[in-house]
Amino acid sequence: MTQPASPPMNIAFFASSLVSAYWNGAATYYRGIVRALHARGHRVRFYEPDAFGRQQHRDIDDPPWAEVIVYPGEGDANARRMVEHARGADLVVKASGVGVFDELLEEAVLDLRGPNTRVVFWDVDAPATLDRLAADFADPFHALVPRYDMVLTYGGGDPVVEAYRRFGARDCVPIYNALDPDTHHPVEADPRFAADLGFLGNRLPDREARVDAFFLRAAGLLPERRFLLGGSGWDDKPLPANVRNLGHVYTADHNAFNRSPMAVLNVSRDSMARYGFSPATRVFEAAGSAACLITDAWEGIELFLEPGREVLVARNGEEVAAHVERLDPVRARRIGEAAYRRVLSEHTYAHRAAQLEALLEGRDAARAVEVAA
Template sequence: MRPYLNIAFFGSSLVSAYWNGAATYYRGIIRALHGRGHAVTFYEPDAYDRQKHRDIEDPPWARVRVYPTGSEDGVMRALDEARGADLIVKASGVGVGDALLEAAVLDMRSPHARVAFWDVDAPATLDRVQHDPTDPFRALIPRYDFIFTYGGGAPVVSAYRALGARVCAPIYNALDPATHHPVPRDLRFGGALSFLGNRLPDREARVEEFFLRPAAAMGDRRFVLGGSGWQDKALPPSVTYAGHVYTRDHNAFNCSPRAVLNISRESMARYGFSPATRVFEAAGAGACLITDAWEGIAQFLEPGIEVLVARNGDEVVEHVCALSADAAARIGRAARRRVLVEHTYEHRAEELERILDVPRHEAHTVTMEAP
């Protein structure tokens, strides 16, 4: 059966979440597109030891092409293979050869092939180009048929439109119910509060405020920190460091503690309307989520009913101290119901089709044939 759209997608990694927070997002969107009859080939560089830390094998719902990074030859061969696709997507933050890819994919535009830039860190991209008028990507923005972002709402859309974007549309993070769902508790991750996130420059100060300071203030309770890069960080005695948490353990990580904490990066917090993948992962697992405050949260979860909101570390302490097991379970169930009804990747795939002006059709499963 012929796929409805043939999509070539250049991103950081589909098969590894190692130093790659966008992996869950890519997988959810692409699996949903496949289920609706589209075929995706995902091109990713062999970089940052991601292939050594795979979370999944090549999936049945996408072709994966891993290209070498020692020279430009590998990416040029990948670009040649992608020619003929109906939609070519260049994601931000591939990590190797980004400037080359951003320009090269535009040479593939034709009456039969549209090109999109998919920004999985729009605040960082916009900060960069707004502060540097000579940034090469700035001049390329008006040439893309579409700019997609995984968050940002009106502020990000307005900023991209001011830079000449023809179409800018947020395709928010969501839940893949087949991947994130309730599981039994795991003692490794049990405690009062857990946080999962890699150590990044624009996140660290907020982690100190919203997680480490409360942990120090509640030294009689157990806190669990997961993610890469924290091994040399001074941590309060109440914090157990779990290291990199593979995707297969995300459900247990979310289901085991009394509550799970979401902390926006500083750049995301400035722009608002950018729920992280962790929000939907936790909600899908039925976890009680405490999140830092950000504009637009009620669009996704109702504060006080489906999520607890904290403006600072003191309010995190208040929530943790007041939270009973029954209340936590009630909030987690309500959050799961909400995201299943309104915020799955199937919903996002439908939205993407509307933006691409893909005619309505009966969804069908595509068999990924060998090239």
């Protein structure tokens, strides 16, 4: 166990799900953060509702590094009972996008604040939350933002930080996605996932047009190449003949999915691309598998991976197709291995957990990350 630089904390985490990635793109992020906090001596209780079929599509059992508390996804009294159950924690986290009870929890957790309890709003989709606030000045969350001890986000950089401060946040700090090397790592290629280019992502309204433009457009331009699509919601989507649709890909298969095609694609959602500085979990999953990653262009990519050496960047489907055409297995492997070395040295969840500790203790976050490395 990594020794914490601060006293061990009891942490209550209200979020979508730790045990299921089903319609839950933040699962990898939560697992990485929580597991790294446990490794540093902290105790986490993770409160998640039984909603959206996630408990019926678990991809991990209750882990030894967190206490998972599942509560009914209906009935406000159930959510309020969970909030009361968390009383006495040193740190209470309300994550965005629980999917049910969000407005209730946003307000209720603030009643737990006290001399020995800090309450943090952890935004795993800051662009959506900020757009929500900008669109409705009567939204009750406006009055709540300044009451949180801190706002954390999993992306967004200065644009998101400045926006949250305009809405009254005491402080706003990105805790970026990262790699859990025990979960995502290089494996042998799997024939099930053989392809020239793979893309893994659920079908979402503010992502679909970009998937059309970057992934399906490239497939249409390269009819002789093989393309692989994974994720939920694509079953009734018209696809080119050279695109094979796998449906939901369980977390246990993500390493093989990333490692087996010659390259894999990251396509940001509209809002994430607009704000920039928002590497999706799949960026670090792919790099952790030593995959050759092609990503759509967004501001800030060079803070995480070096374009041309550790990642390939494309502004449209034509550029994606050009990258695929020029790639060969040797170059693809070289890019993937360079990305793997970079994320291991700078972008693991151990680095992120050290950063969080430093923020909470008022220490130098950059120094804490160096120590974690």
